[in-house]
Amino acid sequence: MSKYWYDYCPDGVESRFELLVFNRQNHPFLPLTEHYHDCVGRISKSSALSYVQCLLPFFTWLDQFSNFQGNRVNWDDSPDIIRIAIEDYLMTEMACKVKEKETFRFVNLTKKSPNTVNRFLSALKSFYKSLIHLKQYNYSNPLIDSYAILNDYKSNTEGVRKDKPRMPSEAGTEDATPHRRLTDSYFKLINEEWQPEIIGDTHLPYQVYQAGKKVNWSLREVVIARMLFETGARASEVIELTIGDYRSRKSFQEASTFNKGSHGKRVKFLRFSKDTVKLLMRYINSERKRFADLQQTFDTLPDEAPIFLTELGTPFSYESWYYHWNKAMKECEIKLNPHKTRHWFVTSSLREIYNTSNTEAEIKQKKNELIKYIKWKDEKTIEVYEHYFDEESHRKAHDGMFESMAEKEKEYMEHKKNKHKKKTNLTVIENSFDDIDDDIQELLDGLE
Structure with missing residues (x-):
């Protein structure tokens, strides 16, 4: 089945786009292409690509299966038509239940819903934000509930006195306005609250290293994998490290890096083991050196030089790295999203x-x-x-209690066998304290 897809600009080809999206007819699709490049700079390249990947199935579906009054829906139709298409897509393709409210829609996830619903809605909201900014979409953002913004504004400005504005907070005559993040989304998820995943397998890193060994990871992939488990960093925060990031720290076991939302500014550091340091330096002075244009070692490399390179000598990217990661996981049948290394x-x-x-x-x-x-x-x-x-x-x-109960049961059975033993009486211990905490007293009262 033909579908929307993307590809990077080939080496040696001059283009203002480093990534190009194509439609089902293999023609360039500029709206998504423009969206990707508009996102880059505001968010990381990996996040921008994640948005594109999340939207490709929707645009494919839009071309093939969308329907409004007997016609296919186009991405640049009016907000009301776009919303109807999105609602259909959420129900038919993402197995969601959508409930109509006055000015917006509640979206319930089901057991069959993928875990990408929230990202899809965020990506689509970002898509229309970009196209409005680029003056290519001539309506308001279909993913935004403008009435929610208006109602919130009114509730925060109208006072308790009829037709009068709120008094200043210093007056103390009206309840303070709650400080909360405004939810302006037209489609609101009501049963999805993000929870970090708890990964308690102490052997997980070594399973991953063995998987990499099985598919012949290079030293580059080994170093990156070790850094992910040892630092808790996101993959892009490791892959995009520079020589200067490593030199900027006093400790040879540390490197400065950016954080999500810091727009490339180095605001935190990563710390890794001495064994990983040895592998890192071996990579820089051997494997990396072979692929670099200038055969420089760590001591002579400029600060702006990326630590990790492709075989072509270009900066290593998340997409290029993920290919190697995914290959190892599939080969060894390990279901492990790279971000789970952070939770581990x-x-x-x-x-x-x-x-x-x-x-x-x-x-x-x-x-x-x-x-x-x-x-x-x-x-x-x-x-x-x-x-x-x-x-x-x-x-x-609890297990300790079970063991204690088992021991007590043995003692009881031994005691029962001995007919000559005196009958055991329960002993009541008188409390010698004058004052008892209320919670403890309540517990004791409940035992009577």
């Missing part, structure tokens, strides 16, 4: 914190250090991981 790192770090800390204060301090290192925008993210360890701790305590 956090899980492993927390396990180490709990195992090596002696006090609650020490645990809290180390957790705060981890939050700063990983650069989470919302510090509450760590609470989900902590919940995992609370459950693990409970399981261990």
Whole structure:
């Protein structure tokens, strides 16, 4: 079946586009092409490509199966027509349930829905934002609920007195306006709350390394994989490192890098093992040197030089790297999205914190250090991981109780065999404290 697809500009060909999207007839499709290049600069190339990949099936479906009053829907139709097409796509292709509200739609995921629904809606919203910015779409964004913005504005400006504006907060006569992020999306997901994945397999990195060995990973792929597991970084934050990023840190085990949303600004650092340092330097001074235009070693390379290169001597990209990663995972039948290495790192770090800390204060301090290192925008993210360890701790305590019960059962059976033993009486221990915490007292009362 013919479908929308993309390709990169071949080496030696001059073009203002580094990536070009093609339609089902293999003709260049400029709207998606323009969208990709408009995104680059505002978000990372890997995120921009992820948006394009998420939208290709939708545009293919739009050409083949969309229907409005007997006609196919075009991407540049009015917002009302576009919304009808999106709603059909969500229900027929993504197995979602869509519920109509006054000015927007509630979207419920089902068990058959893919985990890309949220990304699809974000990508489509971004697509129309770009095309409006480029003056190629002549309507308002179909993915935005303009009434929600208007109603929110009214509720935040109208006071309790009829037809009067709100009093300033300093007056203290009206409730403060809640500080919350405005949800302006026309399609609102109501049963999807992101939760970080907890990956507790301590042997996972070594399974991945063996998978790479099986498909003959080069030293470059080995170093990147080790860095992902050891640093908790996103793949692009490792792949796009420069020689200067490595030189900028005092420790030879560290490198500066950008963060999601920092627009390339180096705002955090990565730390990796001494063994990985050895492999990294071996790669730079041997394998990398063979593919570089200038046969330079680490000491003579300029700061702006990328650490990782392709066999053609060009900067290594996420897309090129993912090919090697995916090949290894498929060969060894491991279902592992690269981003899960980040979750594995956090899980492993927390396990180490709990195992090596002696006090609650020490645990809290180390957790705060981890939050700063990983650069989470919302510090509450760590609470989900902590919940995992609370459950693990409970399981261990529960197993201990089972073992104790088994021992007590043995003692009871031995006692029962001995007819000459005196009858065992329950002993009541009188409380010697004058004041008991209310919660403890409530528990004791419940035992009577």
